[in-house]
Amino acid sequence: MSLPNTPRLLLGPGPSPVSARVAAALAAPQRSHLDPELVAQLDRIRGALLRVFRADPAAAALAISGTGTSGMEAVIANLTRPGSRALVVVTGYFGERLATMLARYGADVTCVEGEWGRAIDPAAVEARLKEATFDLVAVVHAETSTGVCNPVADIARLAHAHDALVIVDAVTSLGAMPLEVAAWGVDACYSCSQKGLGAPSGMAPVVFSPRALERLVDCRSFYLDLNLLLDYWVRRKYHHTISAPLVYALAEALGEVEDEGLEARWERHRMVHEAFVEAMARLGLTLLPPPPERLWSLNTVRVPAGVDEARVRKQLLERESIEIGAGLGPLAGQIFRIGLMGSGATLENVERLSTALAAALQESRV
């Protein structure tokens, strides 16, 4: 069996397309995990991550050798002990995953539930914080299942007023829309390599604030133990054999972010998102969240009545080699998830997708 050998336009919820520069990085000559030329790339990544997260220079930033889900688990494993009281904002699939994972690590979990497709009301979070004491408040910034942006700055301010640590999932926001780890008071934040940053998946950027570093627990996981990871990333002590191609790709992807300028990159994502919304309106299609709550990176488009949504996706994939995503959980069959992220966030892609989608919708009437 051979490998895929034709291009595919990746406009689903991630991975996003890889640029020529990042693709070339994958093929750079191998180095081992302790080679001076490899660890120099780790230093480069650490510095760039502090900047892309907008973190305190005294924070600890590195990339877990795994996907975004391993980043979520690393943050939880290093900050949760049995009996930790955790308040989790659940407005979609990934909020549920946060709650599940915190419970696996022994936390006493309370959920603030919100409608799938809407942002959480900070007043609902405040009400819970007044009712009980929490060690941790966890929230998904960009809820990939619904296309909604939660008000992290407001939630973090409330959580800090009650002395809780703030954990934020930035898997679908990092590099694509405003995220201000230091200014908002986020204590631990994780993301992935394959969305706003535009690298392949397999590395999970994480950052821990100075306050979080003072509250690390005895980590049960060895692979995800932050102190052991810092031994490697900072002190060059063997912990695991990091993947050179993924390090190279992430380093170059972060280099592209810096060359473009982080704020210019956010603005590009915003502008492309607005153009996408207008293009959908011309097709008579609407987005699930109200305008102020929409992500710029990932759009959730309601499937019109009388359309076979699986057939639409299949036609786009097979006829146009364009991938878009399906709904998850209660939104399965209800929405398309369309990502315009990283190097994929272009007006050209909006145009190409709109044209293909119009044809696919026409042919998928039931």
Place this chain on the structure above:
Amino acid sequence: MSLPNTPRLLLGPGPSPVSARVAAALAAPQRSHLDPELVAQLDRIRGALLRVFRADPAAAALAISGTGTSGMEAVIANLTRPGSRALVVVTGYFGERLATMLARYGADVTCVEGEWGRAIDPAAVEARLKEATFDLVAVVHAETSTGVCNPVADIARLAHAHDALVIVDAVTSLGAMPLEVAAWGVDACYSCSQKGLGAPSGMAPVVFSPRALERLVDCRSFYLDLNLLLDYWVRRKYHHTISAPLVYALAEALGEVEDEGLEARWERHRMVHEAFVEAMARLGLTLLPPPPERLWSLNTVRVPAGVDEARVRKQLLERESIEIGAGLGPLAGQIFRIGLMGSGATLENVERLSTALAAALQESRV
């Protein structure tokens, strides 16, 4: 800062060199984690892993999205509950790591300790099995810190006679020397992608026997939960966003193993190891383990008296762009660790290294 752009001959304890075919695979067009063309590669990998592990067709084989250390943790996390009684063979650094990780997952750990540089005596394991009851017996097949091969078949037979599950670390043996998961009665085995298989690091092949699958515990880790991983690998249900380049590289590396033939590949490693030992003898150098206990994949060479070992490694790296490894733990400064693994196991590399090493030793007298 730019990426490495010169070749380096990787003859340390891993990663091993990547062949042109595997390097090309990294650059194949991206697909998402649920793309039909990507999941077809997962099926290809599952089948090839059952064959390279020599596992029961009813076993579960897949690759964890992480390094070999994540494979170790995945096996432990899915088979250890608080209070599990574990007997661990410790003859080096990675045996110690097994004991540490089992303890982190709540196991009651008993160690059978052996000399660093020697294989364990199965009688020592048998004595402990007679003294107490154990749920798990864990052993490193190819101890990367000492260059020694432990008698896994004997230990597994003893463990089965006492109804314990057998966990085996095959990080430095898979694809390079005989490993017979089914015939030896190994219940759970993990490895890495970047040694005998010749892919870059970042994927950890694991296999669980039918007996192990009946004894899975409630896994605390979400990322490493075998049932969730099987939901993805077998049932196509989203769990994490697997890294397409690493999947491609592992699939092609396993394809190379099958094209060569597994037994022919073992024989190539044996033959190259023998040639290496002879070449070292010509330089007056000896290996740490006695001949019958030596790995074919990784050679541990005693540093001769009066030589600055760090200077030798530095000179090889900087002048010849050849990497070899240093000793770990109590063997730091005592040995060089020289891997001839995967596509790096060639007579040409033995010759090139011997010549360079002779010069470096000459210039590193203290």
